[in-house]
Amino acid sequence: MNTAIHSMSRVLFGVVGAALFVSSGAALAQSTDPILERIKAKGTITLGYRESSIPFSYLNDDRKPVGYAMDLCLKVTDAVKQRLQVPALKVDYIAVNPQNRIALVANGTVDLECGSTVNTLGRQAQVDFSAPHFISTTRLLVRKGADIKEVEDLNGKAVALPINTTPERLIKALIEAKKLKVRIVPVKDNSEGFLALSTGRVDAFSTDDILLSGLRKSAPVPLDYEVVGRPLSFDPYGLMLQKNSTVFLSLVNATIARSVRSGELNASYDKWFTPLDVPMSKDLAAALKLAALPE
Structure with missing residues (x-):
């Protein structure tokens, strides 16, 4: 294994491992958390969406938020309904952008951000991230x-x-x-x-x-x-949520794991990325394998 691949593997393992350790280990110590309590009290889960982050999260011709990340967030919503036993749970949508997305998640206005946000060490000081659902790199149009x-x-x-x-x-x-x-x-x-x-x-x-x-x-x-342009970075995307909500984070990561194991996430990928002629990369395939923890 050359140095570049070894370095990439360590970064990828660290990103996935940190998310899964927090969501599985810490969650065992508590049965509820701030986000789930807030959702249950309101009877509503609030999803943050992007208006033009195609194909992750954007407004379609009917001005409805759709996309790969939105599909994943709606699977999380179904898991929340089961967890809280609230089948009639409502879904509110709030538009976010690069300037306000972290603040709206950190202050609890948005329960789960469904976009194209890169998990970085600096951002982890303010919010938590799920296991990666995509790997990107910076280039030029x-x-x-x-x-x-x-x-x-x-x-x-x-x-x-x-x-x-x-x-x-x-x-x-x-x-x-x-x-x-x-x-x-x-x-x-x-x-x-x-x-x-x-x-x-x-x-x-x-x-x-x-x-x-x-x-x-x-x-x-x-x-x-x-x-x-050549690839200039290695950028894992994650769903973003308020810090210290370990049970909710565990539920989000469990949803990702089950979606990977069932093939649903791959089907969703094909749905949204095939029209763009973007096959799944080896990096993303590796990330999803790491995220697909057994029950």
């Missing part, structure tokens, strides 16, 4: 025919970066380290980033590659755009 293949090609050009995201910090650090002259255009979300690219305000938009593929697929003429 450009107009086809543009003379841009890598970050280094942005020298003298403009790039849109989503505020308060892992790609924003990464690309800024690379620009500084390589002493590139790049004009950075901050955007609030993916749709604004794509708008900046499609209208010529910027030469590239950088965020998670899978989100870029979703934006490209939804463009009026997808062939006008391409996702380029």
Whole structure:
């Protein structure tokens, strides 16, 4: 095993292992927790969704939140109904974005965030994450025919970066380290980033590659755009929830484990990612195997 693969394996094991240890071991010490108590008291579970994180969480033509992460959160909702014995549990939806998603989860406004949020050490100080349900990397979306293949090609050009995201910090650090002259255009979300690219305000938009593929697929003429560049990061996505709710976290991870073992999660992946021509990566397959704990 080469050094890069060994390093990736340790990171992946750490992410999954930490989530599963917290959710299984600590949960044994208590029978309920703040999130479940809040849900039961309200008779409602509140799910946070993204408006344009295709195919994880976005609004369809009927303005209804749908996507791969939304499907998984609805499976968690079914598990909560059984756990609390509240079959008529209501579901409320709250739109979140990169600027407010962590705060809304941390303060309890959102019970479970169903989007495309990367699990990082810094964020773990404020919120908890489920086991990974996707692995992404940072790349670039450009107009086809543009003379841009890598970050280094942005020298003298403009790039849109989503505020308060892992790609924003990464690309800024690379620009500084390589002493590139790049004009950075901050955007609030993916749709604004794509708008900046499609209208010529910027030469590239950088965020998670899978989100870029979703934006490209939804463009009026997808062939006008391409996702380029070497993988710049290793970013595990997790469902996000308030800290110190170990029973609820255990329930979320158990839902993921059972969905993997039953084949439901793979079917959901095929449903949402096949139209984007994105087969499941070896990294994600490994992550899901680790998450699929036996009963």
